[in-house]
Amino acid sequence: MEPSTEAGLSQPVRRSGRKAAVPRSPATLPVALPPRRAPKRKTSQLDLTADSATPGSPYLQNGTVSARLRLQERNVSASTSRINTRFVGPKPSLIATLHLHRVSSASFLASHTNGTAPYVALASAVLNPTPNNGASNTVPAAQVELRTAQIAAAIPNKKRKTTRASPKSRLNPSPPLVDTRPLPWGDPQVWAETRTDLCESLPYFKQNQGATSYLNGIVRGMLQDHDGGERSLLEEELVITRCSGGLGMDDNGETRQVSDQDANAASIACFSNNMHSKQPLILILGSNNKQCPAKVPHRYCVMAPFHVTDVWDEKSYGKIAVKVRLEKTDLQHKSWWAAENSCLSLGTREVTKVKAQRSTCVTCHQERPQIYVEGWVCLNRNCTSFWILDGREIPHGFKLTYNPVFLAERTIFNGFLPPFLSVPKPIQATGQHDRLFSVTRQCWRGIVCMKCGRCNSRRDWDAWRCQTEGCDFEWELPREIIPASAVMGDLGFGFQGHAICDDEVLDSRIKVTVDQIGFWRVVRYEIMPGMFIIHFLANDVINKKPGGADDIFGILQEGRLRLERQVMKSSVVPDQLTRHFSANIGLPYKYIVGQKESTSFSDAPGVFTEAIRRMTWAAKQVVEDGLQEFNELLAVGYFQGSKMGYHDDGEDTLGPTVTSWSFGGPSAFNFRVKDKLFSGFKAADHKNYDSALPVIGLCYKPEVRKVINQNANGMSQAKLDKVAKDALSGCKKSSTFLKMKLRHGDFMVMHGAEMQKYTEHESVPTDMLRFALTARHVKPEMITQDQHHKGVLDLDPMNSYDGDLELYEEFKRQQARELEAASARRRGASDAIMA
Numbered sequence: 001m002e003p004s005t006e007a008g009l010s011q012p013v014r015r016s017g018r019k020a021a022v023p024r025s026p027a028t029l030p031v032a033l034p035p036r037r038a039p040k041r042k043t044s045q046l047d048l049t050a051d052s053a054t055p056g057s058p059y060l061q062n063g064t065v066s067a068r069l070r071l072q073e074r075n076v077s078a079s080t081s082r083i084n085t086r087f088v089g090p091k092p093s094l095i096a097t098l099h100l101h102r103v104s105s106a107s108f109l110a111s112h113t114n115g116t117a118p119y120v121a122l123a124s125a126v127l128n129p130t131p132n133n134g135a136s137n138t139v140p141a142a143q144v145e146l147r148t149a150q151i152a153a154a155i156p157n158k159k160r161k162t163t164r165a166s167p168k169s170r171l172n173p174s175p176p177l178v179d180t181r182p183l184p185w186g187d188p189q190v191w192a193e194t195r196t197d198l199c200e201s202l203p204y205f206k207q208n209q210g211a212t213s214y215l216n217g218i219v220r221g222m223l224q225d226h227d228g229g230e231r232s233l234l235e236e237e238l239v240i241t242r243c244s245g246g247l248g249m250d251d252n253g254e255t256r257q258v259s260d261q262d263a264n265a266a267s268i269a270c271f272s273n274n275m276h277s278k279q280p281l282i283l284i285l286g287s288n289n290k291q292c293p294a295k296v297p298h299r300y301c302v303m304a305p306f307h308v309t310d311v312w313d314e315k316s317y318g319k320i321a322v323k324v325r326l327e328k329t330d331l332q333h334k335s336w337w338a339a340e341n342s343c344l345s346l347g348t349r350e351v352t353k354v355k356a357q358r359s360t361c362v363t364c365h366q367e368r369p370q371i372y373v374e375g376w377v378c379l380n381r382n383c384t385s386f387w388i389l390d391g392r393e394i395p396h397g398f399k400l401t402y403n404p405v406f407l408a409e410r411t412i413f414n415g416f417l418p419p420f421l422s423v424p425k426p427i428q429a430t431g432q433h434d435r436l437f438s439v440t441r442q443c444w445r446g447i448v449c450m451k452c453g454r455c456n457s458r459r460d461w462d463a464w465r466c467q468t469e470g471c472d473f474e475w476e477l478p479r480e481i482i483p484a485s486a487v488m489g490d491l492g493f494g495f496q497g498h499a500i501c502d503d504e505v506l507d508s509r510i511k512v513t514v515d516q517i518g519f520w521r522v523v524r525y526e527i528m529p530g531m532f533i534i535h536f537l538a539n540d541v542i543n544k545k546p547g548g549a550d551d552i553f554g555i556l557q558e559g560r561l562r563l564e565r566q567v568m569k570s571s572v573v574p575d576q577l578t579r580h581f582s583a584n585i586g587l588p589y590k591y592i593v594g595q596k597e598s599t600s601f602s603d604a605p606g607v608f609t610e611a612i613r614r615m616t617w618a619a620k621q622v623v624e625d626g627l628q629e630f631n632e633l634l635a636v637g638y639f640q641g642s643k644m645g646y647h648d649d650g651e652d653t654l655g656p657t658v659t660s661w662s663f664g665g666p667s668a669f670n671f672r673v674k675d676k677l678f679s680g681f682k683a684a685d686h687k688n689y690d691s692a693l694p695v696i697g698l699c700y701k702p703e704v705r706k707v708i709n710q711n712a713n714g715m716s717q718a719k720l721d722k723v724a725k726d727a728l729s730g731c732k733k734s735s736t737f738l739k740m741k742l743r744h745g746d747f748m749v750m751h752g753a754e755m756q757k758y759t760e761h762e763s764v765p766t767d768m769l770r771f772a773l774t775a776r777h778v779k780p781e782m783i784t785q786d787q788h789h790k791g792v793l794d795l796d797p798m799n800s801y802d803g804d805l806e807l808y809e810e811f812k813r814q815q816a817r818e819l820e821a822a823s824a825r826r827r828g829a830s831d832a833i834m835a
């Protein structure tokens with residue numbers, strides 16, 4: 001039997017944060033549309049910056065917090081002089097005084113994070129009337145406190161243009177100044193402190209930036225980290241939110257609809273698919289969400305499975321937005337995010353009998369429930385009656401209230417629940433998995449701690465470890481040492497004679513020469529005079545020698561070097577981890593990622609000193625004058641599917657020669673000219689041509705560029721852009737000029753002072769397990785004295801590597817003996833025939 005309308009609520013439904021609306025018959029509801037938009041209240045614009053205290057700032061290292069805060073408004077400014085404090089323990093606190101000028105009253109907030117611990121600066125200022133006696137009105141008027149908080153950087157009320165929100169600004173919105181919400185009823189079963197941990201650990205949420213995670217036409221998970229825009233809500237059992245898309249920032253820094261949401265956007269179709277195919281999705285709550293009825297205990301908390309009950313179009317700020325209504329599938333148990341004093345009772349409610357009245361649009365014949373108290377509205381954007389109420393289009397700013405009966409509706413979910421409702425179990429190896437299982441893509445995903453429910457990315461090479469202080473949960477898979485032959489792809493045991501070179505040269509301006517040193521095939525690629533890349537191709541005989549590539553491949557797998565995934569210094573996603581694992585030996589290397597402490601050569605296994613010996617041999621074969629000795633070694637490990645994206649090794653602390661040694665699976669090692677250099681344009685769309693950028697042979701039309709640069713003097717930027725755009729028409733983005741295939745045991749030498757300035761490289765392993773050791777010269781004068789001992793190497797000159805020349809000599813002697821024996825056999829056979 002169909003449930004009756006607007007009756008049957010046996011228990012009052014309590015909703016926090018919304019005015020109680022009296023349910024009335026839709027037909028009798030008065031509809032009062034305002035004649036015109038209410039004037040917008042002008043809010044004070046404050047701009048507080050905590051400079052020198054931005055993420056990664058050196059001022060946040062060594063336990064010292066240092067910040068200078070500025071508050072700016074028209075005719076108003078405030079600043080502190082630099083404030084410093086040393087902190088101990090996890091909750092540093094810092095009090096500083098703000099000097100305010102002509103401030104009437106203000107309260108503001110800024111925060112920053114040093115990559116591990118977030119800080120928030122809170123300040124408030126009070127009325128300071130200008131003294132009548134004409135004395136300076138600069139007075140200490142506010143106290144600034146820096147303390148740890150579970151929130152990311154934010155600057156409220158910052159004056160911004162109405163533009164699309166950058167991914168970064170959407171990740172760092174304003175949290176409430178003081179969270180007065182009650183504590184939650186319970187605890188989330190699964191939670192995370194970083195977006196990377198969340199996305200790497202949960203099968204149903206893999207979106208590093210967006211809010212909706214969908215696959216094969218079905219939404220798997222959705223993050224509620226902000227409020228879902230106008231008329232959105234988040235309650236104990238119900239969420240109404242918008243499908244993402246078409247959002248931007250208004251003048252107050254609030255996110256809102258700035259363009260029509262695309263009706264054909266994949267995410268919208270996915271929500272409809274979920275609804276029609278009865279597929280639930282998992283909602284995740286972020287700590288920036290202000291609509292949750294209780295305090296959010298962690299940065300990200302998994303809520304529960306929800307199902308989609310309605311999807312509709314509406315208008316928000318004059319633009320079309322798509323809304324989705326989601327109900328919790330489990331109505332029997334209290335939601336953990338309910339307020340601790342919530343009195344929504346469960347159990348005996350006959351909620352399914354509550355149904356809002358449905359009506360059909362006379363124009364498009366679509367049926368919908370009555371969603372707003374003010375009356376029934378057609379919510380189909382393709383209909384001419386769309387967003388019409390009482391014969392008029394609903395004006396922007398008109399306050400619509402949800403029909404409480406529509407909100408009270410509950411639908412018994414009779415679809416299938418996904419298998420990952422509770423805590424996803426950590427990955428396990430079964431008897432069917434082979435020995436390579438432990439280095440597959442699945443094994444460097446994250447896991448959920450079985451003790452505290454925290455999502456943890458895999459950070460360590462050898463195991464998963466929970467990062468919650470005091471939690472000792474560790475998870476390890478059985479591992480065995482994998483021989484190189486198991487990951488060498490089509491080559492199996494490798495070459496017995498000289499290896500075949502499969503490198504691809506994609507720019508004919510590169511000069512290629514091929515040579516041979518013993519068993520080593522040496523291929524040289526000259527980019528320009530004095531700047532070259534050399535590929536030393538190894539073979540199976542060299543690799544098998546003691547101290548050779550086979551031995552080192554085994555030792556690297558033992559895990560004594562403690563390879564770790566590092567936090568990337570510059571990434572749109574905070575706390576993003578590299579896809580590869582690494583550890584540094586010798587002098588510290590200021591790498592693109594935040595390397596942990598470097599191990600000294602004397603503390604590292606001796607085999608790494610042997611590695612430096614061999615890499616020094618390779619570099620000496622090709623660098624004619626004065627090779628600067630290597631004092632740093634970066635070990636990098638790759639599981640299946642991990643890689644190192646395009647970068648250069650151009651830190652000013654480094655010498656001009658970089659040598660690497662490869663182990664295990666092959667890697668596509670690609671080189672390209674840096675994009676700006678390639679075209680001369682510093683911005684996309686052929687804008688900001690820079691005549692000062694150097695022109696090398698591998699640039700786009702270098703001769704044309706030189707002529708443009710000669711004539712650039714005195715030209716306006718606009719004129720220069722026009723001239724360059726016309727002369728360099730057809731110029732695309734820089735592409736790979738050399739694809740090197742590095743195999744087990746190969747060396748690669750890059751040399752040239754300008755090499756790292758002009759070019760960049762990436763490493764994309766193509767099989768399951770690979771390591772690379774890269775040796776560099778770090779200028780000791782640029783490193784603090786206390787680190788110098790780490791780079792000291794005991795390279796006995798009597799013991800240096802000689803390219804295994806004797807192996808090749810022996811191979812030639814053996815070949816000669818075999819030839820001699822074969823011809824002796826032939827001679828013997830013909831003698832026998834003659835006899």
Ligand SMILES: O=C(O)CCC(=O)C(=O)O
Pocket residue numbers: 634636644649660667761762763771772774
């Ligand atoms: O050989 C590799 O896999 C990458 C090494 C590399 O590019 C680096 O350490 O900078």
